Amino acid sequence: MELHALRAHQLRELLDKGEISSVELTKSLLARIEAVDPAIGAYLSVREKEALQEAEAADRRIREGRDVGPLTGIPVSVKDNISVDGSPTTCASKMLEHYISPYDATVVARLKAQGAPILGKLNLDEFAMGSSTETSALKLTRNPWDLERVPGGSSGGPAAAVAADTAVLALGSDTGGSIRQPAAFCGIVGLKPTYGRVSRYGLVAFASSLDQIGPMTKDVRDAALLLAAIAGHDPLDSTSIPGEVPDFAAELDKGVDGLVIGLPKEFFGEGIAPEVKDAVLAAVRVLEGLGAKVQEVSLPHARYALAAYHMIAPAEASSNLGRFDGVRFGHRAKEAEDVVTLFEKTRQEGFGLEVKRRIMLGTFALSAGYYDQYYLKALKVRTLIRQDFEKAFQQCDVLATPTAPTVAFRIGEKWENPLEMYQSDLLTAPANLAGIPAISIPCGLNGEGLPIGLQLLGPALGEGLLLRVAAAYEGATGGVESRPKPRLEVE
Amino acid sequence: MYEVIIGLEVHVELSTDSKIWCGCSTDFGAEANTQVCPVCLGLPGTLPVLNEKALEYAVKAGLALGCEIAHFTKFDRKNYFYPDLPKAYQISQYDLPLCRNGAVEFEVNGETRRVRIARVHLEEEAGKTVHSGDNIMGSEYSLVDYNRGGIPLIEIVTEPDIRSPEEARLFMEKLRTILLYTGVSDCKMQEGSLRCDANISLRPFGEAKLGERTEVKNLNSFRALQRALEYEVRRQSALLDAGEPVERDTRHWNEQQGVTISMRSKEDAQDYRYFPDPDLVPVTLTAEQIETWRSELPELPDQKAARFMEQFGLPKYDAQVLTASKEVAAFFEATVERFGEPKTVSNWVMGEILRLIKEMEIDIEQEPIPISPEGLAELLALVSKGTISNNVGKEVLETMFKTGKSAAEIVKEQGLEQISDTGELEALVDQVIAENPGPVEDVKSGKEKAIGFLVGQVMKASRGKANPQRVNEILRQRLLGS
Numbered sequence A: 001m002e003l004h005a006l007r008a009h010q011l012r013e014l015l016d017k018g019e020i021s022s023v024e025l026t027k028s029l030l031a032r033i034e035a036v037d038p039a040i041g042a043y044l045s046v047r048e049k050e051a052l053q054e055a056e057a058a059d060r061r062i063r064e065g066r067d068v069g070p071l072t073g074i075p076v077s078v079k080d081n082i083s084v085d086g087s088p089t090t091c092a093s094k095m096l097e098h099y100i101s102p103y104d105a106t107v108v109a110r111l112k113a114q115g116a117p118i119l120g121k122l123n124l125d126e127f128a129m130g131s132s133t134e135t136s137a138l139k140l141t142r143n144p145w146d147l148e149r150v151p152g153g154s155s156g157g158p159a160a161a162v163a164a165d166t167a168v169l170a171l172g173s174d175t176g177g178s179i180r181q182p183a184a185f186c187g188i189v190g191l192k193p194t195y196g197r198v199s200r201y202g203l204v205a206f207a208s209s210l211d212q213i214g215p216m217t218k219d220v221r222d223a224a225l226l227l228a229a230i231a232g233h234d235p236l237d238s239t240s241i242p243g244e245v246p247d248f249a250a251e252l253d254k255g256v257d258g259l260v261i262g263l264p265k266e267f268f269g270e271g272i273a274p275e276v277k278d279a280v281l282a283a284v285r286v287l288e289g290l291g292a293k294v295q296e297v298s299l300p301h302a303r304y305a306l307a308a309y310h311m312i313a314p315a316e317a318s319s320n321l322g323r324f325d326g327v328r329f330g331h332r333a334k335e336a337e338d339v340v341t342l343f344e345k346t347r348q349e350g351f352g353l354e355v356k357r358r359i360m361l362g363t364f365a366l367s368a369g370y371y372d373q374y375y376l377k378a379l380k381v382r383t384l385i386r387q388d389f390e391k392a393f394q395q396c397d398v399l400a401t402p403t404a405p406t407v408a409f410r411i412g413e414k415w416e417n418p419l420e421m422y423q424s425d426l427l428t429a430p431a432n433l434a435g436i437p438a439i440s441i442p443c444g445l446n447g448e449g450l451p452i453g454l455q456l457l458g459p460a461l462g463e464g465l466l467l468r469v470a471a472a473y474e475g476a477t478g479g480v481e482s483r484p485k486p487r488l489e490v491e
Numbered sequence B: 001m002y003e004v005i006i007g008l009e010v011h012v013e014l015s016t017d018s019k020i021w022c023g024c025s026t027d028f029g030a031e032a033n034t035q036v037c038p039v040c041l042g043l044p045g046t047l048p049v050l051n052e053k054a055l056e057y058a059v060k061a062g063l064a065l066g067c068e069i070a071h072f073t074k075f076d077r078k079n080y081f082y083p084d085l086p087k088a089y090q091i092s093q094y095d096l097p098l099c100r101n102g103a104v105e106f107e108v109n110g111e112t113r114r115v116r117i118a119r120v121h122l123e124e125e126a127g128k129t130v131h132s133g134d135n136i137m138g139s140e141y142s143l144v145d146y147n148r149g150g151i152p153l154i155e156i157v158t159e160p161d162i163r164s165p166e167e168a169r170l171f172m173e174k175l176r177t178i179l180l181y182t183g184v185s186d187c188k189m190q191e192g193s194l195r196c197d198a199n200i201s202l203r204p205f206g207e208a209k210l211g212e213r214t215e216v217k218n219l220n221s222f223r224a225l226q227r228a229l230e231y232e233v234r235r236q237s238a239l240l241d242a243g244e245p246v247e248r249d250t251r252h253w254n255e256q257q258g259v260t261i262s263m264r265s266k267e268d269a270q271d272y273r274y275f276p277d278p279d280l281v282p283v284t285l286t287a288e289q290i291e292t293w294r295s296e297l298p299e300l301p302d303q304k305a306a307r308f309m310e311q312f313g314l315p316k317y318d319a320q321v322l323t324a325s326k327e328v329a330a331f332f333e334a335t336v337e338r339f340g341e342p343k344t345v346s347n348w349v350m351g352e353i354l355r356l357i358k359e360m361e362i363d364i365e366q367e368p369i370p371i372s373p374e375g376l377a378e379l380l381a382l383v384s385k386g387t388i389s390n391n392v393g394k395e396v397l398e399t400m401f402k403t404g405k406s407a408a409e410i411v412k413e414q415g416l417e418q419i420s421d422t423g424e425l426e427a428l429v430d431q432v433i434a435e436n437p438g439p440v441e442d443v444k445s446g447k448e449k450a451i452g453f454l455v456g457q458v459m460k461a462s463r464g465k466a467n468p469q470r471v472n473e474i475l476r477q478r479l480l481g482s
């Protein structure tokens, strides 16, 4: 098997035994990118030179047995809204097309400290606003399972790269489902950690109270490894949670015997494709077979989650995106006659349609006279949803739901209808509003051979539990080896 | 004649070593854009982390102004576009300010006035823009310096309790004194670390309803504050006299022309779309923490003045003048410690020392008073023992200020010792009597006033060194036999 197709924990063994080098591995991935990415379009930039240098340094560390961590020498690719010192951080926007970040995000700094080369930056919906990566102003990313379909979004680049073996490990960001939905569409594992589990420092903010960086990987064990590498309190992020990070990998083999899995009835209702519902219920039965108890629960306010999400997220975005004014960095309109025109033209030219739409929505929601009616009400709904989850977790350990209502849709299919596109977040946004962790893992293909995702949700700081249930399911279904892989015509 | 209603919004930069959300230095006067980092430049992905020292200073300011301190407070974003505001929002506090319900008392024409403080909140400073023209819209280019951006700032908002432009100035002077005592700010108006905007309206005396108000900005000195408000009183009075309405607007004080100019009307009022900053967690303060900070506050001007009256028996006026500057108060107290006689020391400090400081344009907040309390105590001892006269003492003090020499040195070098030796004085008196037969006759014939002239002549002959009291005694003995 080619090196680029292996998982991180397998590569770890090979690296430690000296059977491969990080440079070889990195070159294998670079070659794979060159061969496959033109068809997929996952990468916005590749750090070929820097990644190879970082790989060389990692090889020295491994040879000398100095500070070798779980990810030393294993390349990681990151979504292009996460800052890497000296590299472009475009957010897939014309606004930042030529912007080079002068500092590392905390997650990147932690990976570099462990000796993980940073391979490149991956495509996304512009400023992470979208569910298909189609709002990227810089590139179209295709789903490796069907090049006519979207990879999901907004972390479509990371999902497609992991699925196409052009990345071993990837970091995405999730505001309303942006890690989990593309993970489901591309047949990989995607974990959104508890809000505050992972530092947001260096992640270009979309909606600050919802955003979280998380791992996007080929299997559950890799997700545990990558999460462990990036999690933990960061003095640069006031909202990051203090305290020790548990040993996630130690949770993986504990099984599900005796655990109670809740099925929130509101997540299996209208709008969910029958093939998706069937696959998820089949996956739940597998867990039942492993000794888990299954119980129906109710999250009565979940039906308001999407409305609240689409009030809170744009409101925060409208403020977060104010700094793109052409004065200090990024795109600057030419021939503006005064400062107001400079602001207006810069933003008119630099932002795409969806970003503008959300800025407008958010500005409206925060405006005098509308604040109480919209923003404040949405915050109240958010509290109710959080309480719903708290009650549910008194009855059960984890919740199981579909990740997305459907499988990957066709490119252009929902472009004209934003409301339909927003439905993609229906099942994932509640976890962001409640700040709880959630994971999406592959649970089979539909009739057309497209992946379906199972979403597991846990209580705050319950990542270990989620990984444990996910690993049990993955193990019982034969693991990654037995899962079909996308067939790329270029191969 | 109208009743004048004024409320102030005062901005005070806190003198922490580093900025409020990042570790950048707050030093004034550095080369443009050298005290910046990704955080205070608002680069994509950066996040603020609260500088605990800024919180402490803001609470201490609030305590010094007699405010209640909130146990739970939060930060909000004030959204607007301007090149000096890197994030396009200012992190400020909206509905839950750190401090509320304080008051400042000060004297106006011997009467105590009390101005209530509605709130004190903590926020961040913006950068500084320099325009090639008059303002940003009329300029070919503007330059921005972000060194100042992110310096911690408190905004102090008064209730509309101020009743005249003079009161506004006196309030500001007292506020500045209090803040300087606490040490949370250097309050330099010329460097902009203390600034204020004023809201002013007029109404007929006896009218309960407030008149329409205008907001006056760019008040960069106490003088500008008073002058601008005096101008507004005249302008608004003239409008009201003519039966015309006062338009609610924001006005810019033009120091050169001595007028306020309308910048924007009420219709242009911005909607700042305040909402809680999701990047910062709410701040909770325990009663214990607040009390610790309270206990760390120094004695404040009013407390010190009361103590000076009580402990030293000073008149209220003296106590207030001495405590208006913590440096002067400390100098006074240290001198009394060495010399005693508080009222004598107070007279010298309030009279000679403050006069010399003013004449020599010494900024005692920045540089030490040129003489030490020990030096003044030594001088006063020389006066008190009669070694030099009171008037010579004043001259010696001036020389001390200018040369840094001690009183004893100066007296010795210039031979200023008072002549108290009876033999020497008698010789001088005899000489004067001999030279002034007319006045001598006057004295003898009962015009005692003429004795003053003769004393003056003796003093002149002694080049000021004769002890005037002794001279007087000897003259009386000689001429009147008493």
Ligand SMILES: [Zn+2]
Binding pocket: B019, B022, B023, B024, B035, B036, B037, B038, B039, B040, B041, B150
């Ligand atoms: Zn800074």
